Amino acid sequence: MASKITAPRGTQDLIPPHSARWQELEAKIHALARRFGYAEVRTPLFEATELFVRGVGETTDIVEKEMYTFTDKGGRSMTLRPEWTAPVVRAALEHQMLARGPQRLYYVGPIFRYERPQKGRYRQSHQFGVECTGYRGAEADAEVISLGWELIRAYGIEGVSLRINSIGDASCRPRYRQALLEHFRPNIAQLSEEAQRRIERNPLRLLDSKEERDLRFVASAPHFEDFLCEECREHFASLRANLDLLEIPYSIDWRIVRGLDYYTRTVFEVSSNVLGAQSTLCGGGRYDDLIASLGGPNMPAVGFALGIERFLMVVEASRGSAAAPRAGIQAIALGAQARATLLPIVGELRRATEIPAFMDYEERKLLAHLKIADRNGARFALIVGSEELASGQAVLRDLEGRTDRRLPLLSPKDVADALVEATGGSL
């Protein structure tokens, strides 16, 4: 080990073969978003700290203890993006996008949160998410959910479930909050320490407590359902109807509350049973007041964020690690003259097909070269040595079928064409 410097805590290097899985997923994400009519947004890695304080909420854990904040040389407080929604809204406002009507936007990229790492949780992680602005109706909620659901379906992931809830709006949440306070306060002494702390600040959060001693009080707590105002009740019913129309299976979980302040009405989570304690794969909801609170028009919006690392963990768990199919061709040259002959042929191949063409430049025995071809996962080997040079016939070996055939060594272009032809263009 030449260097003792390692990747910072809670971060990870993305190296082969894992990087290929990421490329595949990102390609699928871009294609999927396009089919739903969503366009990509990329924002700076860091923003004015104030954006997150106002957008995410001063009393959230993210703002209180998880932000990577620094002062730049101009004395400004900056923060590494801990979530995407506030920056996307900021960008949309800054470029007057919302004045052009409803917007469908998506993003893929890193977020940073200063937390103690554990399974499925890192200091730098990556999210794919969407934001749909300008629609008050629950069709938009269902659209956003179905977009995320499609990605999960496309990967054939099992053991995931969608849970939805409504946390009301500014007109009905205070009433529910009050009811919760009245329910928990008389028993405050019997609640966990954590619960006692939450009760005044955010009583909704008591509902997702995992403490044994809290559970019996949580179980008997009033349901938000009974306190929703008429509009929120209708919105929730409409969401359910739309999910049914789209044939997306879900369950209602009145304990989902979410930790970010900006949510209104719809909240939802997709969780998996293979992720350990951090089981949320994808979470989101409606935020009808956020845009206005960031200085924009009074405009509704809904969105979600999906954890890329967690998603790939679930993919790996449900499909195992299947051996990658063989692809490409290994050019094997025995001797300097053979190398000179094969080099331009490899060049032509790389122009003619999108399949990898491998070549090793060391002087090795045929056996060693074949082992390298094997390691590269090549489907074919094109072998040229002194015999082939003399006869003008290269050997093309199918490494899967273990069969040989001969190809005349003509011009590089002709050989490349013949290879494409001989291998059906798929190599």
Next chain:
RNA sequence: GUGGCUGUAGCUCAGCUGGUUAGAGCGCCGGUCUGUGGAACCGGAGGUCGCGGGUUCGUAUCCCGUCAGCCACCCCA
């Protein structure tokens, strides 16, 4: 921020209660083998035993600290 477990070769790990030059398997490189691979056999390279301090005649082994990884709490993607 709190707690538990773990740091020995590129990887997975062994090394008992401290005792001479720190081991295995896999991988890598070479040979058997200029001519047909995933094999076998033989050989080789590769280690400040995470880092620092302490105890001791002597520590990979015991103690303290520290850093990192894993898992859980909190919270979230």
